[in-house]
Amino acid sequence: MPKKNYFVAAEMSIADLDAYKEDEFNNFTFQQFIDDGEKNDDYYVLGAYAIDNDGNVMGDQIILKTIDSNSHLPGKRVQFANIVVTKDVLDQIFPGHVPTSPLTLVPQKSTNYPKYIAYKVQGGANLSGTVIDPSPPAKSP
């Protein structure tokens, strides 16, 4: 049976969003990883770093909680890229600049870059979600 590659939806807890409240916070950069790479099928889940205005990592890597019911299954070609969620995007989700809910990231085929995976970012006041494209090819914020 051909191997399958699943991209899995994930949730970032309110506690993990703490860095967003810091003055020097610039963005969360999300990346895919696998921790079951010896199995036949791959499940690509998400980790994240908080990044400051100078491009430095703030704190430890954050491993997101996976939500298996929202997997995206691309074809045999799979491309990996950083996903950058900026302070501006988070301000639209949390207008009071205080996280009021976890942040959910749901993978989907990128409309603008069909060989890549984009993520719909949802939470707080933005339940319909904002689609974030991989960067590059999307311009880095």
Next chain:
Amino acid sequence: MKKNIFFGAVISYDIIKEYYRDNPSFDRFVFQQMMDDGDRTNDHYQLVVYAIDKDKCILNDEKPLAITKKSKNRYVRSKNVFFANIELHRKQLDYLYAKSSSTSELRLYPKAYDGTDYVSYVAETSNSAAITVSLDPSPPAKSSA
């Protein structure tokens, strides 16, 4: 047991010249892993690359530049694998291409990154194997040079 295999790569001097030598707005190359045989038992990850300018825009029409997979240069991981953008900055190219007469291709070799589950790459030219640059995943490595 399934294997996750990362391959080396070669970028031609034509690419280096077009962006690094001849385009003053060029800032960095950004590499990413991809696989085009994702339905096979073992995963073969190779590199794609974009040229990025000082305003963080792509210089090559949002399509990856030509890059040649080096099948003999491989690094194998099993269980844990983290994926990240990998950057090669103009300052690093200044070091690799210190001689203005150099017309070498650029060679990349995969290796473990600092005891983590990420993959980094060693870059060298044919000018001198003793002159190398480490291309680290970013983040965790800082993004700017």
